[in-house]
Amino acid sequence: MRIGSGFDVHAFGPGEHVMLGGVRVPHSHGVIAHSDGDVLLHALTDALLGAAGLGDIGQHFKDTDPRWQGADSAGFVRAVLAMLAERGLRVGNADVTLLAERPKIGPVRAQIRDRIAQLLEVLPAAVNVKATTTEKLGFLGRGEGLAAAAVVLLVDAQ
Ligand code: MG
Numbered sequence: 001m002r003i004g005s006g007f008d009v010h011a012f013g014p015g016e017h018v019m020l021g022g023v024r025v026p027h028s029h030g031v032i033a034h035s036d037g038d039v040l041l042h043a044l045t046d047a048l049l050g051a052a053g054l055g056d057i058g059q060h061f062k063d064t065d066p067r068w069q070g071a072d073s074a075g076f077v078r079a080v081l082a083m084l085a086e087r088g089l090r091v092g093n094a095d096v097t098l099l100a101e102r103p104k105i106g107p108v109r110a111q112i113r114d115r116i117a118q119l120l121e122v123l124p125a126a127v128n129v130k131a132t133t134t135e136k137l138g139f140l141g142r143g144e145g146l147a148a149a150a151v152v153l154l155v156d157a158q
Pocket of ligand 1: 008009010037038039042
């Protein structure tokens with residue numbers, strides 16, 4: 001078994017939705033990002049890479065590469081999952097946390113869980129989606145952006 005963690009932040013910018021765990025969530029702002037700026041999937045991708053000892057998302061999907069301009073971050077997760085499969089690893093479970101004052105994910109929490117489970121090729125029961133605020137403190141508390149943390153456990157594919 002191997003464990004990995006990931007963390008990501010994006011600032012809010014102009015827009016009317018944010019991508020969270022592969023789900024389009026209506027919001028008063030978008031995020032500033034090279035790809036689609038999905039903090040949950042970016043943190044998750046880093047956790048997967050970390051668990052496998054494969055570095056970080058920036059090494060594999062450079063934010064200056066035109067290929068990833070506006071990219072669907074689900075592609076990052078799928079690409080890393082393929083690297084894991086080559087190494088005889090699969091996901092055991094994943095726990096992700098959104099840190100933000102808004103948007104509130106209550107209405108889409110189950111949808112995000114199902115989508116992440118689908119991407120990770122595990123049952124929804126192997127995925128947990130949490131959310132917290134920072135009690136109005138700091139850049140997250142001021143609503144300047146959003147952050148996400150992820151922890152994953154990898155197990156032998158056999
Ligand atoms: Mg990111």
